[in-house]
Amino acid sequence: MQFLLEIVEILTSYIRKTFDRSTKVLDFHHPHQLLEGMEGFNLELSDQPESLEQILVDCRDTLKYGVRTGHPRFFNQLSTGLDIVGLAGEWLTSTANTNMFTYEIAPVFVLMEQLTLKKMREIIGWPNGEGDGIFSPGGAISNMYSVMIARYKFFPEVKTKGMAAAPRLILFTSEHSHYSIKKASAALGFGTENLILLNTDERGRVIPADLEAKVIAAKQKGYVPMYVNATAGTTVYGAFDPINEIADICEKYNMWLHVDVRKYQQANSVTWNPHKMMGVPLQCSAILVRERGLLQGCNSMCAGYLFQPDKQYDVTYDTGDKAIQCGRHVDIFKFWLMWKAKGTVGFEQHIDNCLDLSAYLYNKIKNREGFEMVFNEEPQHTNVCFWYIPPSLRSLPDGRERRERLHKVAPKIKAMMMESGTTMVGYQPQGDKVNFFRMVISNPAATRSDIDFLIEEIERLGHDL
């Protein structure tokens, strides 16, 4: 127990420093450097045990060479921040060390999940919060569930007979959508060629007419359009697909509508990732399904040694057979505890703050010398996409040379950021657009001063490129 208290001392000191802006976000080293053993930090496992003192040293080193994702200037991903109540929830969860598959061994957590899922469905707007859902190990798996459930709804015989029992099924998603839909189409036996990518407008939103044209084309070939994924807040641009129009097309052609990320009443299923904008520690993702029974029907296999029908309690509370997993980590408690501590209003305030900061960044750089926006429009979400143009490129005319040189700017600045450990922000190309920065704000510790810092840091590091 003394050992555990010493770990707590290490962790609380780490947390204090993480919130201190004078601490580096990371102390970067290349893989080979860490593998060679930095200052005695030996990653190799051995046959013989180490002393507990050495274990404490290993813990300190692990934190030292890691990335402080809770640092106010860490903007690399949407899952950032370090909520202390959420963290306490995780510590309790790992101390309880149980499994979501049965009420028998996780009675409180199973009920918390049920109540929280219902609350989420109410927020989506499904009547009386009815429907179904489950927490899964991340948004990609939640999206995978949505495809499986849609298939089960339209072609339940695939469960027993395989894809051979169905006609050629077509899925649709935005060319800007998350790659998890593509992973699901490969894994589940549809094939990525049967996932049709939809064209988007300049702002990255699906063009509904393109969807309808592609649905008609697929039907003319004798294929069956089955599923549409609409994204509310795409990964890079933060774009919102026009869900009303897409919902109408889905209804017209009898297709399943899945909405990735945000509440939407007309959806058949919704992926909701509290570990993103809501700042819940990783991992925390839910798949919500409007129609009851599908999740169970799709996945149940009725294992006798786990889901005995002759238990003394109401076995409908055993959620395990709805999942594609057997053991399932308790992801609910930290989220439930944060919800208790913040209330619904607290989450709303947090999201409003993030949107304010995005607007602040956008307004600050849209006319600033050396910055160029990927699109000129107030952000719909917390994503702000922009290029930094070093002085040496500012007078170059648009053309191949400028594009090639600009493409290298963001990776160089990012590398320097990581070397100096001051801040982290993502970049990528998109379609014909060369590498640009994608700022996302979900970190509750971030303030306007951190946004100012980011802008100045990019200028400082990129000025002489």
Add this chain to the structure above:
Amino acid sequence: MQFLLEIVEILTSYIRKTFDRSTKVLDFHHPHQLLEGMEGFNLELSDQPESLEQILVDCRDTLKYGVRTGHPRFFNQLSTGLDIVGLAGEWLTSTANTNMFTYEIAPVFVLMEQLTLKKMREIIGWPNGEGDGIFSPGGAISNMYSVMIARYKFFPEVKTKGMAAAPRLILFTSEHSHYSIKKASAALGFGTENLILLNTDERGRVIPADLEAKVIAAKQKGYVPMYVNATAGTTVYGAFDPINEIADICEKYNMWLHVDVRKYQQANSVTWNPHKMMGVPLQCSAILVRERGLLQGCNSMCAGYLFQPDKQYDVTYDTGDKAIQCGRHVDIFKFWLMWKAKGTVGFEQHIDNCLDLSAYLYNKIKNREGFEMVFNEEPQHTNVCFWYIPPSLRSLPDGRERRERLHKVAPKIKAMMMESGTTMVGYQPQGDKVNFFRMVISNPAATRSDIDFLIEEIERLGHDL
């Protein structure tokens, strides 16, 4: 930070009590009782925030009405016990709150995973520990990976063209195997009817001749036998399929051999769950693949915003595109830290202790009045399967009445155990065998006195049935 220290106080006090045998394993309540609000424990979420004092009360209540899976007398599942170093590892992991998808934000954890996977492959016996692998959210997902990878190996075009591009593919597994193979066959588009269950001997081991006969029969119908799952330590009986003979048949008919649970050199892939016999906190499971490149080839989608090829470090360390997940929880650190603290020898000792306890239980009850073994043979694994026969049934002749009454005994004793909170052990029927107890021992806190207690408690609770 004060709040966090108060949580630690609650958790350390919980841990102390968990290891104290005079504490109940659980304080059982039915779902409706907990939902009605036990002694003011309100599970409902609200719009307004709660005070931090109330949050602390919520945490205490959550633990109070939960199940102490680390209690020395908790035998309900193979994932039991509460290793303090593993727990410290989880607390650190949640404090670091990062994601395994890139080296960029999880440099240390990514390297730990790589080194640990290599060490595991060495233990399996693959030359130089070569091959590939990844940690996944549980054994069911690891098994799912094995089926996906086998399909990709033999029919890579399924990734793009779907199951229509392949002939009818047949999978094989024991009638005693874990239900996750069945879930995978449904999810991945094979269909559960194309998963053929293999007959077992009385001890629950696959009969190799049955496998070969079924392979030949499938081929005669024009189907393609593709994949065999062999289990080393089945869930209920703890049986070991005869892997050498199965491997020979796989080689002869060019099928993928997956081994679920234990090291086996001739396997093409292995699922290894450190959260079971090795006592690592949930979740911790790995899929190991002998041939390099398959995992990446099978799952990669090359998302530009995450796996930028122009990063400043060696991007082969970005593991994210091998996974079916996007974000992936850090499951490696607790395992790595426990391995450091115990050494390989420490894990071996722990497993030997568990096997000793199983043998102790078996020898103690095999000739004891009122106990009947499901099969009379020293346990191969830690599973011990037995019936308790109450005095009222002992003189009944074997037949329908005895079977029907005996079927109800285990559920009744289990219910009383849970009501009294003294211990927990699993039960289930299997094939034509009525409900029997399945003891599994993986809890490092358990001693012979706890085995004695279990036997006496079953006698005490079941005597008057």
